[in-house]
Amino acid sequence: MASFTLSRSSRVRVSARAPLIVLALVSALSLGARAYRLGAPCASRCTTANAHALIWDEPFYVDAARVIADIRPPRSLPAGEFPYYRHAPAGTDPNAEHPQGAKLVIAAALELFGDGPFAWRIGSLIFGSLAILGMYALVRAAGGGPWSAVGAATLMAADNLMIVPGRLALLDIYSLAPMVWGVALYLRGRVVAAAVLLAIADCMKEVAVYALLVLGLLEVSRVLLRVREAGGDHRLPSAWAWRPALVRLAVAAIGSSALFIMGLWAMGLIAPLSADGLRRVITGGPFAHLSYIITMAKTDTSRGLSLDASYPWQWLFDLKPITYLHVVPSAQRCGAVCLPSALPAYGPDSVHPASTFRAMTSPPIIALAIPALVVCAVRALRWRVAGRSSADLGMALLAVAWFLGTWIPFELQSAIDSRVSYLYYMIIVMPGIYLALTYLAALLWRRRRTWLRGLVGVWALTVLAAAVVMFPFIAIV
Numbered sequence: 001m002a003s004f005t006l007s008r009s010s011r012v013r014v015s016a017r018a019p020l021i022v023l024a025l026v027s028a029l030s031l032g033a034r035a036y037r038l039g040a041p042c043a044s045r046c047t048t049a050n051a052h053a054l055i056w057d058e059p060f061y062v063d064a065a066r067v068i069a070d071i072r073p074p075r076s077l078p079a080g081e082f083p084y085y086r087h088a089p090a091g092t093d094p095n096a097e098h099p100q101g102a103k104l105v106i107a108a109a110l111e112l113f114g115d116g117p118f119a120w121r122i123g124s125l126i127f128g129s130l131a132i133l134g135m136y137a138l139v140r141a142a143g144g145g146p147w148s149a150v151g152a153a154t155l156m157a158a159d160n161l162m163i164v165p166g167r168l169a170l171l172d173i174y175s176l177a178p179m180v181w182g183v184a185l186y187l188r189g190r191v192v193a194a195a196v197l198l199a200i201a202d203c204m205k206e207v208a209v210y211a212l213l214v215l216g217l218l219e220v221s222r223v224l225l226r227v228r229e230a231g232g233d234h235r236l237p238s239a240w241a242w243r244p245a246l247v248r249l250a251v252a253a254i255g256s257s258a259l260f261i262m263g264l265w266a267m268g269l270i271a272p273l274s275a276d277g278l279r280r281v282i283t284g285g286p287f288a289h290l291s292y293i294i295t296m297a298k299t300d301t302s303r304g305l306s307l308d309a310s311y312p313w314q315w316l317f318d319l320k321p322i323t324y325l326h327v328v329p330s331a332q333r334c335g336a337v338c339l340p341s342a343l344p345a346y347g348p349d350s351v352h353p354a355s356t357f358r359a360m361t362s363p364p365i366i367a368l369a370i371p372a373l374v375v376c377a378v379r380a381l382r383w384r385v386a387g388r389s390s391a392d393l394g395m396a397l398l399a400v401a402w403f404l405g406t407w408i409p410f411e412l413q414s415a416i417d418s419r420v421s422y423l424y425y426m427i428i429v430m431p432g433i434y435l436a437l438t439y440l441a442a443l444l445w446r447r448r449r450t451w452l453r454g455l456v457g458v459w460a461l462t463v464l465a466a467a468v469v470m471f472p473f474i475a476i477v
Contacts, residue, residue: 019146023136023153030157031129034167037473038125039117041327041351049115050074055357056324058169060085062120064095065106065169068271071115092274093267096282096289097296100267101203102174107271120169127177128166132157134180135434141187143394144438152438158467159434161361161427164324167472168357172427174204179211180431182256186215187398189239191248195255202260203267206293207409207428209260212253214405214432219245221380221397236393261286298417308422312410315426316370321360322423325472327351357472359424364462365437372436375443376400395439402432 043051054062063073063085070090088094093103102123109119135156139149156162165173182197201208222240238244264286273282273289282292310320376396406429413419441459444452468474 016146019150022150023133026150026154026157027129027132030132030163030166031125033471034125034128034163037353038121038167040353040473041325041355043351049117052117053325053351054120055168056170056322056359058120060095061103061106061171062169064093065103065110065120066115067092067094067274068100068103068107069110071110088274091271093271094274096273096275096292098171098205098293099203099264099289100271100273101200101263102171102205104267104271105174106169121167124166124168124170124173127173128162130177131162131166131173131180134177134184135431137184138180138187138398138431139395139435139438141184142398142435143392144442148395148438148442151441152434155365155434155437155463156430158463159362159365159430160467160470161359161424161430163467163470164357164359164472165424165427168324170424171205172424175201175208176428176431177201178204179208179428183211183214183398183402186248186252187394189248191251192255195252196259198252198256199259199263202256203263207425210406210409210428212256213409214402215249215252217401217405218397219249221401225380225393225397261290264289297413297419309420310423312407312414312421312425315361315407315423315429316366318361318363318366318423320423321358324357324359326356328354353473355472358470359422360470361423361426361430362463362466362470364459364466365433368437368440368459369433372433372440373400373403375440376436379439379443395435399432399435399439402435403429404432406432 039046039052041053043053045051066073067085067088067090072090073086085094093100095103105123106120109122113119113122132153136149136153139152140146144152162173178197178201182194182201185191185197186194198208198211201211222236223242223245226236226240227242268286268289273292275282275292282288284291308320308322314320376399380393380396380400407426410419410421410425410429414421441456444456447453
């Protein structure tokens with residue numbers, strides 16, 4: 001009898017650890033895939049930093065980090081196309097339209113590892129892995145089970161929109177990781193820690209402030225549901241009442257905003273701003289920097305300047321994906337940003353290996369995004385009627401709140417101010433979709449019907465297949 005009890009206890013421990021083991025495996029595979037050929041593509045005789053292609057917006061951020069680290073950028077881009085950072089004052093940040101945070105991380109890597117692709121992109125690898133782990137923490141904090149949390153983390157790891165930015169020196173991945181962790185800590189009741197992380201996210205890229213809209217929508221929806229349920233048995237947590245909700249939200253909003261301003265001030269001391277790479281330093285402190293960021297955003301309104309620009313509603317259908325880079329050496333062709341301007345010392349025909357970097361959401365993921373969000377919204381509205389647990393409700397509410405809180409601001413800016421937007425802006429919206437898809441998959445799985453579980457399994461396989469087919473060094477069409 002004792003041996004039976006011991007064996008059963010051992011099985012329980014193994015079962016409890018299984019999701020964490022799978023999460024560790026997913027994280028390791030994701031890191032390995034994103035680190036694979038980290039310096040590619042490259043020109044023949046790939047012996048210098050300048051022989052490696054900077055992809056899409058990487059020239060902005062890598063060259064800005066070089067200037068901060070007092071390294072003169074080796075590339076001069078065509079007049080009128082991008083700012084000339086080569087002549088910016090040493091030690092300044094010439095990319096003043098965004099906070100300095102991510103560029104300071106890249107600059108620190110340049111100091112540690114020297115000028116090259118590893119230093120440019122190691123930060124993205126780390127923050128990408130942190131975002132995947134944060135997705136697990138977010139689902140658990142929202143009330144989801146460990147296997148649901150693993151599923152959401154796997155969706156993020158397998159999404160092409162995560163794989164590509166998660167290996168390039170772009171800002172979005174730097175803001176996504178602390179944003180996800182900040183909301184997860186907020187749901188755990190650790191509001192001060194959440195405010196700190198949300199401020200860090202803002203210091204990486206200003207759009208992370210939309211996390212406060214997510215929290216606001218979540219708190220309002222929870223309060224309204226509790227008010228609606230006031231005549232019943234109060235099965236919803238007391239923390240969902242309006243007073244504690246208001247206190248939490250105020251601490252998070254005021255705290256993160258104040259810390260963001262302090263962060264801008266501190267970063268301004270480390271790397272003062274220079275306007276558009278010119279020999280002019282922007283003074284006036286953090287508020288002047290914020291004013292400059294807002295002004296630059298308002299002037300970026302001519303969609304005709306870029307064939308890659310899109311409306312936010314188009315992101316929901318994977319319309320107008322962006323080919324960051326397309327190289328087919330055997331055909332002697334090179335497209336997108338892989339041009340002589342990116343590799344001035346080499347002809348484009350010498351670039352290798354064959355590769356395609358594309359800003360595009362995984363088709364199986366985006367195909368079910370809207371249905372999954374609708375299911376979450378309906379299930380939340382019918383929660384009292386169905387008599388489900390508050391944990392089930394919390395997951396559905398967070399999915400809808402995250403999507404609306406991060407996507408609607410982009411749509412409003414596009415509709416009201418004709419703000420230029422691109423599909424890769426969707427990266428901070430995607431956690432809401434991962435949550436909704438995980439919720440829908442778990443809902444179908446719990447039905448215990450073989451054919452429904454079969455559909456979930458087939459769909460999961462298509463997600464993994466899309467990750468392989470769209471991998472930058474496989475997808476060459």
